[in-house]
Amino acid sequence: MCRSRIDSVVGGILAVVSGAACVVVALIFAFLIVDSLPAITALGVRMWTDGSWHPADSVSAGTFGMAPMIAGTIAVTLGAVALAAPLALASAVFCRYYAPGAIAAGYRRLVHLLAGVPSVVFGFWGLVVLIPILARLKPPGPSLLAGILIVGLMILPTIMLLAESALAAVPESYVLGGVALGMGRWAVIRHIAIPTARRGIVTGVILGGARAIGETMAVVMVCGNIIRTPHGLFDPVRTLTANIALEMGYALGMHRSALFVSGLVLLVIAVVMVAATTAISRYPSACCDAVV
Amino acid sequence: MTQNRSLAGIPANSSAVERMATLVVWLGAALVTAVFLWIIGDILRHGMSGISWAFLSSAPQRSGRAGGILPVLVSTFWILIVALAVAVPVGTLTAVWLADFARRGGRLAMVVKACLDVLAGVPSIVFGLFGNAVFCRYLGLGYSLLAGGLTLACMVLPILIRALEAEFRAVPDDYRFAATALGMSRTRTVTAILLPAALPGLAVGLILGVGRVLAETAALLFTSGYVDRMPRSLMDSGRSLSIHIYDLSMNVPGGEANAYATAVVLVGLLTLINGAVLWLSDHVTRRFHGAI
């Protein structure tokens, strides 16, 4: 194809505009790093090991330990994934292999709607409906468990939709082969469909986990936000994201910088998880061929 | 089509495991459906009664306990306009470049795509930190609708570009070959053929972006701020619908009724958007199938 002059000019302009995405990524990293530096240089490893968070504008006036918040984030994320992944997989399997056509289509639409509900609405519902129920079971109510339930519900559509498209991509010849060997429905699903689709399912779980780590509003609204390493499901917790949302409004100096450090941590985790999913789609055998 | 075909025809055998699996899968789907209906039902039941013309057309009083949401709607609208005014041109040009100008698999295109993947994975609270540091402080915009809109523009960019690029790629290559055979430059091909052919897809991308902006809360907390007065310019601070819900439920005792009503407005808008996307994508596929 011959390229006219106008094409090279237009192509050049478009390429420059396309660089905007890269510029934004670079700016995000640059500003987060720059604003984190004061805290990183002044506090060093104490930020990770210290168990108490009593921030102040200067280093001498406060303590800046993020350990309890990190524990909170890990607990909410693991719990939410443990809750959502099996339910999402069951939902995907339901749509593909159990539900009659019309029910499957309706259910898929419902999950799409669920995916579109804003996190603040989930949080609000958790606050006014779920927490009073939990409080009756075991006070105070706002707790790790509430966070796990709400965040689990929020990441369920992500995992389910990715798992379902992975199941839809399983070659029909495998399924028919299993059927022709007299395998029952569950055996076909368990031994053929799920192992074949595992890459997509794993990707869905990772992306769901990434969403759980980054989730802010719903967690702020239902987790109680007390800075303490949780010891049980009914303990209130504060996550890294909630901490930023709650304190950023008035933070100054070292305090502000410390919050930027936690933002940087979240950013790095997000990038690592994106890289993981890319690696899975590019090098399938490296990660999960052995896991059958 | 295969996507939607259910394989419900695989026979079940009579083992206990099979029956157990069937039970678990149906129960899982029923549970998800029930919880979803519970949430939506609860919001509608408590929120519908608060919706009236007066609610939509008056200002909040007593921190939002009474009165309506007009300034909130106006602020939301301006944030949306700013975000789209920036993201749509940049997104469209980037998508055109990726689909029709960049060398497939070229280094620059790979970098841009990787950046878009990263951008799509960044947690919204991190966008909030970034927006606060860059727009509010570095560029001196302060807490303002402009700062909030610009932050969200960065956030919706990857969503827009993905939807649009898929749409451009879906335009049959025959069109391109035919245009080239007629001696048209690539630029002319894009403006005369590809853009019109991909117009419905543009609309889908746009609507998806609108949905994401409306649902967002965390990124706006420290960029557009909380102020619930009627904004007089883009440099004023103003709160979005989602922040209004957050503030009423967390910080305003007795704000629950109006939070419910606002949630109905927000979920209603998002459901409309969801429906529009579904309708349009059906419409788009039909067009292309007719065209080939």
Place this chain on the structure above:
Amino acid sequence: MIHEGSTKMDTDPVLDVRGLTVKYGDIVALRDVSLAVPRGAVTAIIGPSGCGKSSFLSVLNRLTDMIPGCEVTGSVRLDGEPIHAEAQNLIALRRRVGMIFQRPNPFPTSIRCNIDVPLRESGVRRRSERNDIIRDVLCDVGLWDEVKDRLETSAQRLSGGQQQRLCIARALALRPDVLLFDEPCSALDPISSGVVEDLIQKLRNRQTIVIVTHNLSQARRLADYVAMFWNQYGAGRLIEYGAADRIFEQPVNHVTASYVDGTVG
């Protein structure tokens, strides 16, 4: 249709098909086919593309049930029992009537799992017993020596011919009464194709076999009986059926005659 009064064919058929019609919506793939598959013999089905050969095979293990909109009428009896009966257990039927597809379709799991999983599902509980069967069937298809040291590696790393033999092995493991082959060699290179054909030769004395093939010389080499399908008036029909020698040497139907001569089709 020309039907032959051979004693073997009529006295004790494994599969007895009467008045079979298969439709996919408006498309009539097969109309009014009657055919008795003799026990212990190789029956080849030949005919041009699209005349309903695969559809015929899929009826015999009711894989047609998996195709939405597919409608089957007429009667099919397996050992005298109607397979379309209300009470028919589909899983049991498919264990008795095994099927090998045109493209090898091993599951993307290990070589062992490909045989082990269906075997376990069929009710062989003891691991040692399953291992014995796995060895036996892999020996039967001549794969044992080639794969015995890598049973745990992925079946998809085998060559096409090896994959097809694995698929035959896993069907054999269930001890079916009948094996259906749908053009088992057509996706393979000539050498692998020869190996698979030799294998079918080996199985002929132990197993009732129905094989669809486009390769007439293969049909000559393998078949005891030949059924000739042809498209007539927009539907697949059985136009001639009889002992292989007779069909190839003295066909009665002139269409069959020119088809086996290679002048049409």
